[in-house]
Amino acid sequence: MSKKDDIEKKTYDLLLPILDELGMTAVDAEFVKEGGEYYLRCYIDKEGGVMIDDCEAVSRRLDPLLDEGDFIDEAYTLEVSSPGLGRVLKRPHDFEFAAGKEVELKTYKAVEGKKEFRGILKAWDSRSVVIETDDGEKTFSRKELSLVRLAFDI
Numbered sequence: 001m002s003k004k005d006d007i008e009k010k011t012y013d014l015l016l017p018i019l020d021e022l023g024m025t026a027v028d029a030e031f032v033k034e035g036g037e038y039y040l041r042c043y044i045d046k047e048g049g050v051m052i053d054d055c056e057a058v059s060r061r062l063d064p065l066l067d068e069g070d071f072i073d074e075a076y077t078l079e080v081s082s083p084g085l086g087r088v089l090k091r092p093h094d095f096e097f098a099a100g101k102e103v104e105l106k107t108y109k110a111v112e113g114k115k116e117f118r119g120i121l122k123a124w125d126s127r128s129v130v131i132e133t134d135d136g137e138k139t140f141s142r143k144e145l146s147l148v149r150l151a152f153d154i
Contacts (some may be wrong), residue, residue, distance in 0.1 A: 007031040007040070007083055010071050011062075015042055020063045022046075024054065027083045028090060031076070038076035040066075043083040050082035081107040095124045098150055103131060105140060106147040 002007070011029040019026050027043035044050055044058055059080045066072065089095050089103065098121050105117045117138065119131030129148060130139045 004031050007024070007072055010069065011040060011042065014062060014065045014069065015044070015058070018058055019044060022054070022057060023050075024050070024058070025093070025096065027087065031072070038072075038074045039079055040072065040076050041079045041081070045083060055080040055082075060112060085150065087150045089148040089150070095121065095129075102151040104147075104149055104151040105129065105131065105145055107140065107144050108146045109139070109144065111144070 008029045008031050011031070012026055015026045015029060023114070024044050024046040027045050027131050028041075030041045032039050042058065042062065044054065046054065059078060062080070063078060066078065086104075087094070087098075089098055090099065101121060102118065103121045105119075107115050109115070109118075111117075117131065117133060117140075119133035119138065121129070122137065123130040126142065127137055128141055129145060130137060
């Protein structure tokens with residue numbers, strides 16, 4: 001497991017009991033470097049949507065646990081937010097949440113001359129994702145997918 005993956009997993013594990021107590025769910029935790037700065041981003045969700053007060057409550061509880069665990073060597077900024085409209089689907093519960101909803105898939109390489117697909121999420125497992133498109137049902141190997149997220153229109 002890479003250092004980044006380890007930080008994300010430990011952070012996610014710290015989030016779970018906090019969110020359970022607050023009636024929320026963990027969507028993701030990511031540790032990224034952007035413009036020379038490190039960010040630890042935690043995405044949370046709850047029925048009815050996430051408000052700024054929810055983010056603040058989670059941040060106030062998570063921050064001392066991160067300091068106590070002391071598993072991140074780099075200076076970083078902690079951000080807690082909702083997953084947003086284009087929620088990325090990574091974990092099994094993300095796919096369960098999105099079942100029957102419109103999703104957007106991006107592939108690493110062109111499939112049938114395209115790298116982007118849209119359709120209703122019909123099925124998924126650790127090896128594949130199935131969507132219903134205007135052209136019929138399409139099955140994609142998880143290995144060929146660079147991104148799976150909820151579709152949204154601006």
